[in-house]
Amino acid sequence: MTYRSAASVAALIAALAPLPSLAQTSLGFTGGGVTLGVTSSDTSDSLTFVDGWLDIAITAAHGVQLDFGIEDTSAGTLAHAATHIYMMPREGQKYGVFATVSDLDGEGFTVGTIGLEGRLAVGPKTAIEAHIGIGIAHRITAPDNLDFLFAGAGITHDLSPGLTIGLHGEIAEFDETNFQAVGYTVMLEAEYRPRRSPVSISAGIGVSGLDGSNGAPSETVARIGVSYTFGAQTGDPTRRPFRRHNPYAPLALRGLF
Numbered sequence: 001m002t003y004r005s006a007a008s009v010a011a012l013i014a015a016l017a018p019l020p021s022l023a024q025t026s027l028g029f030t031g032g033g034v035t036l037g038v039t040s041s042d043t044s045d046s047l048t049f050v051d052g053w054l055d056i057a058i059t060a061a062h063g064v065q066l067d068f069g070i071e072d073t074s075a076g077t078l079a080h081a082a083t084h085i086y087m088m089p090r091e092g093q094k095y096g097v098f099a100t101v102s103d104l105d106g107e108g109f110t111v112g113t114i115g116l117e118g119r120l121a122v123g124p125k126t127a128i129e130a131h132i133g134i135g136i137a138h139r140i141t142a143p144d145n146l147d148f149l150f151a152g153a154g155i156t157h158d159l160s161p162g163l164t165i166g167l168h169g170e171i172a173e174f175d176e177t178n179f180q181a182v183g184y185t186v187m188l189e190a191e192y193r194p195r196r197s198p199v200s201i202s203a204g205i206g207v208s209g210l211d212g213s214n215g216a217p218s219e220t221v222a223r224i225g226v227s228y229t230f231g232a233q234t235g236d237p238t239r240r241p242f243r244r245h246n247p248y249a250p251l252a253l254r255g256l257f
Contacts, residue, residue: 028056030063031231033241039071039223041208041253047072049223053241055231062087065241067100073252077105084117084242092121094238098133100245111137111248113150119238125158127237131245135172148174150247156237164191172247174214181212183250187221193229200227208250216254 032054040046049071056064067082079102086096095118102111115133122128130153137146154168169186187206193199202225209218246252 028058029054029231030057031055031229031241033227033229035202035225035227037202037223037225039221041221042219044074044253047074049225051244055241061089067244069244071252073104074254075104075252076107078252079103079105080244082244086117086242088238091236092238094119098131098242098245102248107139109137109139111135113245113247115150115245117242117245119242121236121238125237126155128155129153129243133245133247135247137248146174146176146179148172148247150245152245152247154243156240158237162193162195165189168243170245170247170249172250179214181210181214183210183247184208185221185246185249187223191227198229200229201225202227208253210250210254216250219253221253
């Protein structure tokens, strides 16, 4: 991780440190968390990432989730931020809209997305989720922007009070004159959280690939992380934070910005 990345990590952790005391106040904070981890693949070295999220209740049925983080890629340090505006009309249902922006440090490269997302409980321990969106990638030195469509789906299941497993996939279509490919990522993940502990350990393994005229061979991807979560915790799987949508992950993995 670069010096600038390390400084950003320190600032992120320092900012989160006092927030547990706000989780139950009238300010509306209902929870949050931070994850520090490492991702690796067949052709890349271990790359560090830091992700954080905050959940703010607006009303009894409406809320806002804020995401932020940084990750090392083969092309440099990528910072990202996202906003999810959602509603929960009844227990077991959560859906809304999202917008994200990512920027590659020092390279004049920015990616933005918007879309719809939702999560539905199909039992006391199982939830399914899906999202769909559009995005645009802009590089100052490039003559054209890279527009793309993307969608994803997943399922999570609580095997026990402390162990959750999930299967998630995402696909994106990049169709421009100078770049044509379909990117995909599929991950099988597990998370273990000891009883009444704010700390959890997660691990995942999957495959990432690019098909099409500008395709690239598929690669095995693995990741491991340690998370600290604060605020209210419930047994309803739909009350967990929305996942980070990352349709350009196959490009970032290969440095194709």
